[in-house]
Amino acid sequence: MTYDIKIFNEIAAEGLQRFDQAHYTFNAGKTPDAILLRSQKLHDYTFPESVLAVARAGAGTNNIPVERCTEQGIVVFNTPGANANAVKELVLANLLLSVRPILAGANWVNSLTGDNIEEQVEANKKTFAGNELEGKKLGVIGLGAIGSMIANDAYRLGMDVSGYDPFVSVDTAWNISRRVKRVLDLDELLADSDFITIHVPLTEKNHHLIGADELAKMKNSAVLLNFARGELVDSQAVIRAIDNGQLKSYITDFAEPDLLRHDKIIVLPHLGASTSEAETNCAKMAASTLKTYLETGNIKCSVNFPAVEMVFRVPYRIAIINRNVPNLIGAVTSTVAEKGYNIDNLSNRSRGDFAYTLLDINDLTAEQAQSLVDDIRQLDNVVRVRAIKHPTLEEA
Numbered sequence: 001m002t003y004d005i006k007i008f009n010e011i012a013a014e015g016l017q018r019f020d021q022a023h024y025t026f027n028a029g030k031t032p033d034a035i036l037l038r039s040q041k042l043h044d045y046t047f048p049e050s051v052l053a054v055a056r057a058g059a060g061t062n063n064i065p066v067e068r069c070t071e072q073g074i075v076v077f078n079t080p081g082a083n084a085n086a087v088k089e090l091v092l093a094n095l096l097l098s099v100r101p102i103l104a105g106a107n108w109v110n111s112l113t114g115d116n117i118e119e120q121v122e123a124n125k126k127t128f129a130g131n132e133l134e135g136k137k138l139g140v141i142g143l144g145a146i147g148s149m150i151a152n153d154a155y156r157l158g159m160d161v162s163g164y165d166p167f168v169s170v171d172t173a174w175n176i177s178r179r180v181k182r183v184l185d186l187d188e189l190l191a192d193s194d195f196i197t198i199h200v201p202l203t204e205k206n207h208h209l210i211g212a213d214e215l216a217k218m219k220n221s222a223v224l225l226n227f228a229r230g231e232l233v234d235s236q237a238v239i240r241a242i243d244n245g246q247l248k249s250y251i252t253d254f255a256e257p258d259l260l261r262h263d264k265i266i267v268l269p270h271l272g273a274s275t276s277e278a279e280t281n282c283a284k285m286a287a288s289t290l291k292t293y294l295e296t297g298n299i300k301c302s303v304n305f306p307a308v309e310m311v312f313r314v315p316y317r318i319a320i321i322n323r324n325v326p327n328l329i330g331a332v333t334s335t336v337a338e339k340g341y342n343i344d345n346l347s348n349r350s351r352g353d354f355a356y357t358l359l360d361i362n363d364l365t366a367e368q369a370q371s372l373v374d375d376i377r378q379l380d381n382v383v384r385v386r387a388i389k390h391p392t393l394e395e396a
């Protein structure tokens, strides 16, 4: 069996190397089995029927039409946490840059001429004096992989840290220092913080999470950092708040024309995950989950289908994506029974309106597996079904 992967964007070689050349090609034709990408927007993309999965080498999946993929039985993966450290370090660097005019000072020194540079430096350095982060209040919105790391490290830098995340996962909560104060009301965090940093996904609900009303609740001296997604913040409201003296500054990783060349706004070119370590981690994780899904049907780190892992020990496995309705499994097992086959193992999990089933049957031949797939495909509410050949086991 060979698979073709359509690649968008620059994916780190360490990830691509996980696809062995004997079984994988890249961008070979118009019917790819899967897509591997970073920030490429797929909202206007028509997925060929051949596409089984999309893997995002990164955290955010707002560039992928996840709902449409789900309807088409396309499993979407991301790489939770794989670039969190890179974003954390960039946010900490920007917190430090926001209190010390380091770049302005360095630029000024470079502009000096004459043979009394040391004298000029000592006479003028007061122009570039700054403040310290220690003792200042940091509010973190979203305590997932990135927000929790920032909260912990900012506390270690001596900051007084609060976090707001009504949906925080138990796993992440375990990793957050008990010194980080959990705030249940966003308004409290907004009113209390000297620095506010956002680390939530862009969803319909989170669009303009920070707008004019929220900005009005912040201190006039507050610094707002956005390394999550541009659309989480109403940029026009931010510009108005800064120009009216209601916000000190805005630092964002997302370029928009109106934000550029404003002396109190720093815009970076989406650099959050741009370290070789993060790019490698994301590429390796995305490649592994994709490969596992294609070769075994097992699902891990999907944003639209449930995690399912079942030991693969028969020559052919049947993988079924279906609408989550009563008696679908009954219909599938009846189809198997009518053919006189014996089920070795079965796993079924649902997520929202859809469900995923792995079905291992003893000793199917390729022909029998295909005929079973054809019959199951005819059942109501089945969205997608395929037979997966075990990588090494041969049919009896």
Ligand SMILES: NC(=O)c1ccc[n+]([C@@H]2O[C@H](COP(=O)([O-])OP(=O)(O)OC[C@H]3O[C@@H](n4cnc5c(N)ncnc54)[C@H](O)[C@@H]3O)[C@@H](O)[C@H]2O)c1
Binding pocket: 058, 059, 060, 061, 080, 081, 083, 084, 087, 141, 142, 143, 144, 145, 146, 147, 164, 165, 166, 167, 168, 169, 172, 199, 200, 201, 202, 206, 209, 227, 228, 229, 253, 270, 271, 272, 273, 274
């Ligand atoms: N700048 C970059 O290059 C870069 C890199 C990585 C991630 N990101 C962005 O950062 C986002 C967060 O990444 P992560 O890895 O921490 O994701 P994550 O899923 O681990 O954490 C997100 C957290 O936000 C919380 N949340 C959701 N809606 C919320 C709300 N309205 N208020 C408070 N909390 C809310 C969730 O409960 C979750 O704990 C990603 O979705 C992506 O958009 C940007």
Ligand SMILES: O=C(O)CC[C@@H](O)C(=O)O
Binding pocket: 038, 039, 057, 058, 059, 060, 061, 083, 270, 272, 273, 274
């Ligand atoms: O691939 C990138 O450079 C950015 C990824 C980042 O936005 C993410 O959501 O993980």
